[in-house]
Amino acid sequence: MRYFNLFSDILITKGVNRILISDLQRNYSELQSLELNNIIEELKSNSIEDVFALYDQESKEMLQEYLNFLVEKEYGFITENSWDENFPPLQTDFSDSSTISNIFIETADLMFSPQLVQSIENLGIRHLVIYCESKLSLMDFLTLEDTFNDSCLESIEIFSLYHEDVNDDFVKKLDEKCLRIYSLIFHKCDNAAFEVTDTFKFNLVFTDQHLKINSCGKVDLKYFETNMLKVLEAINHNSCLHKKIGIDINGNIKNCPAMCNSFGNINTTTLEEAILHEDFKKYWNLTKSGIQICKDCEFRNICTDCRAFTEQTHKNNDGLDISKPLKCGYNPYTSQWEEWSLNPLKQKAIQSYSMQQLNYDA
Amino acid sequence: MILIISKKQETTTNEVIKWLLAMGKKFIRVQEDEVFEIKTKEKRIYIESDRNCFYLDEISSVWYRRGGLKFKNFHYDNHSVNIHMQEHQHWLHDYVIKTLESKKHINKQSNSAVNKLFVLEQAKKTGLDVPEYYLAENTCDVVLDKTIIKPLTGNITIDAYQNYGESIMYTHVIDRQEEDSFFITFFQEKIEKDFEIRSFYLNGRFFSTAIISQNDERTKTDFRKYNLEKPNRNVRYNLPIEIERKTRQLMELLDINCGSIDFIKSEEKFYFLEVNTVGQFLGVSSMCNYGAEKAIAEYL
Numbered sequence: 001m002r003y004f005n006l007f008s009d010i011l012i013t014k015g016v017n018r019i020l021i022s023d024l025q026r027n028y029s030e031l032q033s034l035e036l037n038n039i040i041e042e043l044k045s046n047s048i049e050d051v052f053a054l055y056d057q058e059s060k061e062m063l064q065e066y067l068n069f070l071v072e073k074e075y076g077f078i079t080e081n082s083w084d085e086n087f088p089p090l091q092t093d094f095s096d097s098s099t100i101s102n103i104f105i106e107t108a109d110l111m112f113s114p115q116l117v118q119s120i121e122n123l124g125i126r127h128l129v130i131y132c133e134s135k136l137s138l139m140d141f142l143t144l145e146d147t148f149n150d151s152c153l154e155s156i157e158i159f160s161l162y163h164e165d166v167n168d169d170f171v172k173k174l175d176e177k178c179l180r181i182y183s184l185i186f187h188k189c190d191n192a193a194f195e196v197t198d199t200f201k202f203n204l205v206f207t208d209q210h211l212k213i214n215s216c217g218k219v220d221l222k223y224f225e226t227n228m229l230k231v232l233e234a235i236n237h238n239s240c241l242h243k244k245i246g247i248d249i250n251g252n253i254k255n256c257p258a259m260c261n262s263f264g265n266i267n268t269t270t271l272e273e274a275i276l277h278e279d280f281k282k283y284w285n286l287t288k289s290g291i292q293i294c295k296d297c298e299f300r301n302i303c304t305d306c307r308a309f310t311e312q313t314h315k316n317n318d319g320l321d322i323s324k325p326l327k328c329g330y331n332p333y334t335s336q337w338e339e340w341s342l343n344p345l346k347q348k349a350i351q352s353y354s355m356q357q358l359n360y361d362a
Numbered sequence: 363m364i365l366i367i368s369k370k371q372e373t374t375t376n377e378v379i380k381w382l383l384a385m386g387k388k389f390i391r392v393q394e395d396e397v398f399e400i401k402t403k404e405k406r407i408y409i410e411s412d413r414n415c416f417y418l419d420e421i422s423s424v425w426y427r428r429g430g431l432k433f434k435n436f437h438y439d440n441h442s443v444n445i446h447m448q449e450h451q452h453w454l455h456d457y458v459i460k461t462l463e464s465k466k467h468i469n470k471q472s473n474s475a476v477n478k479l480f481v482l483e484q485a486k487k488t489g490l491d492v493p494e495y496y497l498a499e500n501t502c503d504v505v506l507d508k509t510i511i512k513p514l515t516g517n518i519t520i521d522a523y524q525n526y527g528e529s530i531m532y533t534h535v536i537d538r539q540e541e542d543s544f545f546i547t548f549f550q551e552k553i554e555k556d557f558e559i560r561s562f563y564l565n566g567r568f569f570s571t572a573i574i575s576q577n578d579e580r581t582k583t584d585f586r587k588y589n590l591e592k593p594n595r596n597v598r599y600n601l602p603i604e605i606e607r608k609t610r611q612l613m614e615l616l617d618i619n620c621g622s623i624d625f626i627k628s629e630e631k632f633y634f635l636e637v638n639t640v641g642q643f644l645g646v647s648s649m650c651n652y653g654a655e656k657a658i659a660e661y662l
């Protein structure tokens with residue numbers, strides 16, 4: 001008798017109509033049928049021969065094809081006599097040494113107070129995302145790099161306004177001098193000064209879109225990312241807000257700059273103080289399994305759970321917003337994607353946010 | 363207070379330190395460029411460098427990772443005095459090292475470098491299966507395609523050799539005879555493997571990973587030759603209890619309580635290959651979500 005063993009780093013997420021197979025080692029996910037899932041389940045408690053015996057002649061061919069597929073993709077392997085019991089399942093617990101791992105700052109310049117830099121160090125923050133509505137000079141970038149020299153910060157992503165000084169030379173200098181920048185996005189750029197051909201240390205993007213802080217949170221196939229740590233975090237915690245802190249343009253400390261709740265202002269409160277607020281971590285343990293609609297979706301383990309923009313339809317007993325993210329056009333019940341902003345059921349929520357945005361701009 | 367002896371910018375050390383900070387455990391990190399002087403105050407011994415200063419009795423546990431404690435050595439003009447003072451200093455240095463190593467520790471400065479040949483001999487004694495090996499200066503006894511060579515050194519890289527920046531000496535299968543004799547070389551029987559197993563070992567515990575590359579010709583002999591297109595699969599694995607017991611015995615014999623240990627699984631057999639005390643184990647361990655850094659921080 002032969003037995004099929006699924007590798008422990010292959011995660012199967014079952015949706016309403018399909019499954020998503022995520023290869024957590026090779027950082028890759030693909031959609032497959034529920035039929036394949038049934039076969040995988042049967043192979044967990046029966047030998048290959050016994051599973052074949054369950055099917056009629058015609059289906060046996062299909063079964064063989066599925067089995068070949070699983071082996072060719074190296075999703076598993078076949079053993080004789082019994083399953084190889086020495087391969088234990090993956091433990092899905094998530095642990096991270098930092099108190100806060102991500103900080104998202106909306107700012108007008110790249111000058112950070114010594115207090116803020118110290119707080120970033122104290123909290124063990126590894127990743128910094130900066131959203132900036134103004135034009136930044138080469139000097140600004142270099143000063144930023146300098147600010148975090150010798151710190152525990154590992155990576156920086158910057159969204160900033162495109163301007164004419166951003167040319168070949170500018171970017172080459174950045175590449176030479178900066179270690180931590182891993183992603184640079186220049187927005188509102190109608191005409192990039194040069195073609196992005198060189199491979200830099202960082203990922204470089206010029207976009208004609210005028211990004212705003214409320215451009216964040218879009219859900220789309222192209223933003224999905226299969227990565228073991230992110231998936232483990234998503235299984236145990238909120239995939240966007242866990243261990244995240246935000247500072248908005250006015251210095252208010254929040255879960256992310258686009259959220260409403262403020263836990264103090266950086267001019268008077270330290271980040272360490274802000275996270276002690278009883279509500280600061282309230283979303284940290286809300287996983288997709290607690291979110292309406294998402295809980296039935298095959299993408300739930302690789303999707304980001306935006307809490308700043310939601311459909312605003314459901315609250316749980318603790319007052320947490322458990323509605324589906326607003327900017328997702330996917331319907332797991334029909335397996336169809338459509339343009340989220342045109343959905344009639346979302347108009348009320350969309351309006352409520354744009355009104356807020358108006359107040360906010362004023 | 364925990365004492366960490368390591369090198370600058372060493373990633374494993376940095377990751378463990380993040381956990382120590384998170385756990386609120388106090389530590390001192392000593393780096394390779396520090397030179398200590400031994401001093402006393404109120405009958406207590408302390409050692410001091412440009413960066414660090416601590417009493418020996420303050421230290422509760424020691425993690426030896428890389429580098430080592432270095433001491434200032436004073437010389438004297440008078441030959442006889444100098445001979446005496448050299449010995450005098452030697453015993454003081456020795457005392458400091460021995461005292462630190464007698465505390466709760468992870469590896470020791472005095473025996474962290476392992477001799478591959480000696481380790482294989484000891485492994486056989488504990489009853490582990492070891493692929494046949496021998497030393498030779500020619501290929502007369504080599505069975506072609508069934509024999510490999512590999513370096514005996516801990517460091518398997520060569521800097522600036524010929525036109526290469528850095529060369530790595532991979533395990534290599536012998537496919538032809540050499541006419542000339544050469545410098546004494548380590549030969550070993552090539553084992554047809556199902557897959558390799560790398561265990562991170564910490565004070566009796568095993569965190570094992572199967573490194574599966576059998577579908578891939580390019581990684582067949584040595585998994586360090588990564589195939590980036592289709593990377594090896596690193597998944598959790600439990601070694602048989604009997605193999606763990608024998609390996610534990612080996613580690614006790616070698617007086618090493620932390621390191622990574624390589625095996626080859628070939629049908630029913632588990633062949634022991636080597637122990638590495640300084641290597642990077644984080645990559646393989648993190649693919650299995652073992653949290654080895656956290657385990658080290660907890661132990662200290």
Ligand code: SF4
Binds near residue numbers: 104218241256306
């Ligand atoms: S909660 Fe939404 S807006 Fe805030 S960071 Fe996450 S995805 Fe972006």
Ligand code: SF4
Binds near residue numbers: 303325328330331
């Ligand atoms: S339904 Fe929910 S989980 Fe599925 S793609 Fe949309 S936001 Fe993500």
